Amino acid sequence: MTAQTTIAGALDRRLLMDRSVPGRVALTLPASDVPLQAAPSADLLRKGLDLPEISQLDMVRYFTNLSQLNFSIDTNFYPLGSCTMKYNPKINDEVASLPGFRDIHPNQPDEQVQGALRVMFELQHALGEITGLPGVSLAPLAGAQGEYAGLLIARAYHESRGDSARTVAIIPDSAHGTNPASAAMAGLEVVTVPSNAQGGVDVDALRKLADNRTAVFMLTLPSTLGLFEMNILEITKIIHDAGGLVYADGANLNALLGIVKIGELGFDICHSNLHKTFSTPHGGGGPGAGPVMVAARLAEFLPEPVVVREPAAAKSSLSATSHHGDAEPVEAHHGAKPYAFAYRLSRPPKSTGKISGFHGSFSILVRAYTYIRSMGRDGLRSAAENAIINANYIQAGLKDKYALAVDRYCMHETVLSAKRQHARGAAALDVAKRLLDYGIHAPTMYFPMIVEQALMVEPTESESKETLDNFIQVMRQIDDEIDRDPALLHDAPHDLPVSRMDEATAARKPYLRWQKSG
Amino acid sequence: MTTVNHPYIPSTDSERAEMLRAIGVRAFADLIPDIPREKRFPKLDLPEAEPEPVVAAAMAAIARQNVTPGEYACFLGAGAYRHYISAVCKAIVSRGEFLTAYTPYQPEAAQGSLQVAFEFQTMWCLLSEMEVANAGMYDGPTAFAEAALMACRLTQRQTVAVLDTVDERFVEVIRSYSSHKGIKIKIVDSHNPALPADAAALMVQNPNVYGAIEDLAAHSKTAHAVGALAVAHVNPTSLGMFKTPGESDIDICTAEGQPLGVPVSYGGSYVGLFSCKQAHIRQMPGRIVGRTTDTKGRTGYVLTLQTREQHIRRERATSNICTSTQLIGLMVTAYMATMGKSGIRQVAELCYQKAHYAAVEIARLPGYSLPVKGVYFHEFVVKCPRPVAETNRELLKRGIIGGYDLTRRIPNGMLLCVTETNTRQEIDALIAALREIGGAR
Known part of the structure; x- marks a missing residue:
């Protein structure tokens, strides 16, 4: 607090453009080392370009001073409910910035990025294990996108069974706003179920709402009231008996790690916010990652990509049954020798498709994987x-x-x-x-x-x-x-x-x- | 109660016991009466905890299993681009006060993040010459897809026309975002774009899937002639040189922010850049930061226009998005600021110069040609004498990561990308290797 108070006293809030002085630079680049090429015709080119001109020290000082205006986990207790502002371990950031992770290109063929694919495969396994929902795609870039992906899976499942009249999403009145917003994006009609006096779902009301139009029931577990749903097994049964699927908003998964598996309670689909439960930095509001997990019978609908392992490969190190450390030879990958082809990106047979540019929030996935190994x-x-x-x-x-x-x-x-x-x-x-x-x-x-x-x-x-x-x-x-x-x-x-x-x-x-x- | 001591969990056994006493229970299990007894404490097939030195070594070993650009010369682009990132940017981004804050719901305690977001909006507007911008989306393709949805809302129409020179991977993301809203996608001929009368938008990628520069102004006219909006997805680095979306009367402009100071990092995390005309801001998705004053008249920044958003509007929100991907936005902000007016221009020109040197030389090689006509920026298609996958395997043996396989559009077509990070030596090695590979049968 003292630092903030001191700085606030002499705070210069001017923007970069107001600090700009023509001729100053923060960085120089080497001149071109190739023969001069013909320029494109002038009518294709832009005219002016207004951007700041600032020296390197002034740049560093500007951003450093700005950073000190923030509260953060590193500086303050941050009990922001439903956001799980736990410690973000420094080793996670260091690992994500290793050149072998930071500098690999998303269009490199699978055989060149076996390390990255192994991380993704083992993270899929870990998330499947923790939630009890073994089908996993790491593609969604945030919790809300994971939700959306889950709803696309629910729709695809019903449509694949010719059950296309199921267009209703039932959502409790206590739900986070992304639930109804994602449902609307997925073309579902939102029906709200009230809570009972104990903060749980009103089971009688739910029973009346569940019918042959129910596509999915979305439930945050524990609820946004911080409570474990007391009638959970009855609730999942009501929805299943009506032919619907049950979706778990995994925003609060931190409460369930090793305590109970969502899949064993009857949930069919869930997402997890890796930036909450799995300690990746919130970054001032993203990037997150929102992997989607599903029951085995829904795995064929997962968004692409899903990482699969060829049978010949070594055992996963994120499994109790294998040794720690790395049995695989690592030096074989230098000098462009042939690779032991083990992991590859795949598109599930009835995939709901691509929901983002590449393969997910990889730099976040690496951090979450590192965290899971650190925690055990x-x-x-x-x-x-x-x-x-x-x-x-x-x-x-x-x-x-x-x-x-x-x-x-x-x-x-x-x-x-x-x-x-x-x-x-x-x-x-x-x-x-x-x-x-x-x-x-x-x-x-x-x-x-x-x-x-x-x-x-x-x-x-x-x-x-x-x-x-x-x-x-x-x-x-x-x-x-x-x-x-x-x-x-x-x-x-x-x-x-x-x-x-x-x-x-x-x-x-x-x-x-x-x-x-x- | 487990007895694991862990560096990330401070409470000791005796403190836990004391807290349980204060709560009024005897054991942890008393706190979870609602969890069905038979489902509690399942076995997890996961290993034991690993101490930091073990994790660090294991992760370094896994990272070494990748073929890493930098150790290899790399000419891959097609959506992700290698550029030099200053130590200044890395230092700024690694500050814990930025890294471990959350969405600035409490503006008094988040002026740092908020002012950064305002700088981000400002500089993206300046670079694209658009009127307003939001604080960031997930990535480029999802921003492009959200632009299609926004155009449908604005025009109250349900057909999105997409030029046939737009990467089909982007089209698939648009489809994932729009299919359940009854929105139709129509692919139109880029040479003679005939738009349906009910088109909400004409979607253009610039440079396009072949790396070639599109005539944005002409596409805008085509769109506006039928009352559709012109939506452009641009490479932001190219704006250091080429005519801007703003100057071309584009209505909504999106971009992949990655080329502006974000590591390629196997495709994520990136940030989507999103800007539009002022008139359309109330239909813009995503977080927006605005300037205002506090009770004492001091200037400050807040999240604004929040009534568009999911936490208020719920199922009637403009989008379900609730992130601005702020940290990556900070990378982009620090990059644009550090490169500044001269640096952004210089990077674009270096890319252009080096790519054209490479293209001209490769076109002279026996068996190779440049099948796509037109002006290009830093990516171009080479038609190879041998299949692209085969050519790339041969290149890798020579320490070179080759181009992107565009065979789906052009037989033996390889999309090569050259940026300022590629030295003359690397380019000459690529040329020599292609000569050698092309000749061998």
């Missing part, structure tokens, strides 16, 4: 257990001051309601903004929408007891401040580079790029 099977289960314990510890430490959306043990996150605080004059927003003053990132606010004044807190397994105790203490102190000095909340944050922003004007008069006038 017991480490993954330990992550889930500690995440659940940490969330319940916070819930127990705050439930006398903040109402709970539902008073049950939670999974990896707890949804508080600031309705009592609201009645005393401070909204969830005010509490959240006041947290920023204490150097803690705000929880997810006003979501799920069915909870009044919601504050969704997800501590993750990465945080120490001291951090959790501090959070509890700060939240209690903020609650005290409401009666003592409400302006502390209403005007929060006080010490950050900016205070609350005029978002209404931003939307009414969009100012979306630098203009010459300044």
Whole structure:
């Protein structure tokens, strides 16, 4: 916080174009080393080109100073519910930047990129194992795209059976907004099922909605209320009996690692956000990766590519039954000798097709794979257990001051309601903004929408007891401040580079790029 | 309760016990009463945890199993391009404050990411000479597909005309994005594009699948004549030299951001660039950052126009996307800023010069020809005397990763790409190798 405060004092927020001085450069390139070629005719060429002219130091300083205006996991506790802001291990980034991963080209033939394909194959295996859904495609570039891919699979499955009247997606009222948005993109009609008083799906309502038009039921597990669905086996049975498929939004998979396999509960399809559960950096809002996992009978519909292994190849190292390290010879691949052809990209027989340019978010996939190896099977289960314990510890430490959306043990996150605080004059927003003053990132606010004044807190397994105790203490102190000095909340944050922003004007008069006038 | 100690999990056994006491339960299992007992704690067929030194060595060994461009001369393009990335860009991108932040929902705690996104929108507008841009999409092809959907929304029409010189891989992504919305795709002849009267858009790739420059202004006129929008998917590096989409009256412009400072990284993660005319912003998909002021009148940045988006509009949103691929956007921003006005131009000119040197020399080799007429930028098709896969295998033996196999369009057609990273020595080695390979039977 001190660094931010200091910088804010002398903050120069000018944009690069306003810092530009003609003639300055941040980089020079070597001159052309080939004979001069004929230029294209002038009418094909662009006229001016306005881009910044900045020295190298000024460039570095500009971006470094900007970075210090951010909260991040590396600098702050970041209990942003449903986003799983766990520690992003540094080794993952180092591995992703190895030349053998960073510099390989997506159009290289399979035999030249066996290492990359092995990583993808073994990651497919690991995700299939963790979810109990063995058909895996790593192609989706984000959770929302994984969802969309899953819905395309559901549609293709029904159509392949001549069951083309199934055009309804049933979605709980607590669902994340991408669920209905993805369903609409997949041409499905969205029907909402209400939640019951315990925060679960209203089973009777679901039974009435499930029929021969049901293509898919989309359920986030644990739910966006941070709860494990208490009637899960009954729910998957209702949908299956009606001939529909059950989709799991795996946004909250961190709570289930080694605790329960989604596939064994009757789910047919799920996606996983690798940037949540598998520790890849959120990057300020992407890139993510949203692999899609399906039951064996749906694997033929997966989007391409899927990595397959020829029978002759060595055993996977992401399997308990093989040795650690690398049995395969690595030096054989230099000097352009023939390759032991083992892994290849394939297109499943009834594939729903290509959903992005190449083979998925490879630099993210490598990080997730590295994480899984670092954690091992017991480490993954330990992550889930500690995440659940940490969330319940916070819930127990705050439930006398903040109402709970539902008073049950939670999974990896707890949804508080600031309705009592609201009645005393401070909204969830005010509490959240006041947290920023204490150097803690705000929880997810006003979501799920069915909870009044919601504050969704997800501590993750990465945080120490001291951090959790501090959070509890700060939240209690903020609650005290409401009666003592409400302006502390209403005007929060006080010490950050900016205070609350005029978002209404931003939307009414969009100012979306630098203009010459300044 | 497992007793695994792990560097990523701080709680000790005694702390866990203390926390369970505070919660009021005796054991972890008491916290998960709703999980069916018979389904709990399944066996995972995964190995034990590996300490960091072991993981690091294992991953380095796997990485070495790949044939790595850089160790080999590389002339592959077709959607992903090797360019020099400054140490400045790498240093900026590796800062944890950028890397480990999330979507800037709290603008007070995210002005760094937000100002970067505003710079990103600005510089992409300046480079493409378009009026407004969003903060980034997943990748180029998905941005192009989203542009098709946006054109359908804007025109209230359901047919998308795609030039036959657009890469069929892009067409497939458009199909994946549009098939269940009842949108029809019509491939049209690039020499004589006859658009259906109900076309929502004419989709153009520039340079096209052969590496050749399209007449964007003419395509815009064709589209506008039937009330359709002109959508161009461009190579951003080419804009350092060639006429821009903005100058050509293009309505929506998309690009693969990768050539602007993003490692090729086996095809991802990349970022899609998306810009359009001002009039269309409320139908634009994706995150948008805008400038505003705080309660004390200080300038700052926020996510804006969010009523288009899924978390508010749900099934009526412009798209289900909820990322701007911000980190890759930062790479692109740092690259454009570091290269600056002169660098962006110089990279384009170096690519052009070297590609043309290579093409002219290869065309002189016995058995090789350039079957595609027209102006090209840094990629061109060579018709080889032997099948492309065979030619590439021979090239690899000589330490060269050859071109992209375009046989599906041109028999024995190889799409070669030359950028500023290819030295004269590498190009001459390629020419000599092709001569040798072409002659051998």
